[in-house]
Amino acid sequence: MRQFIRRPLMPCLLVVLILAFPRLVLAVMFFTSTYLQRAYDSLLILALGFCFLPLTTIVYAWMLNSHRPTEGVNLVFLLVAVLIDLGALGGGESHRRRQGR
Secondary structure, three states: OOOOOOOHHHHHHHHHHHHHHHHHHHHHHHHHHHHHHHHHHHHHHHHHOOOOOHHHHHHHHHHHHHHOOOHHHHHHHHHHHHHHHHHHHHHHHHHHHHHHO
């Protein structure tokens, strides 16, 4: 008989939390580890990433800390993160414009 090994679903939950609350994840990462400090030399760049592109900031830090090149599939991950961040900003603006009529 085959035995099925059940793997925990924790990585999926982690991805959902990162996508739902990227600024909270950035704050927790900043205060509890040196993960972001290893990826970014300047606090100004990190602060701008926190304000404007939080998911992109996390993905770029992941790429640098895991020593992945910024090309190929990894570049696609980074571009998707930028599009998600910009879509989140633009979606709020279009909603405000529709409500203002």
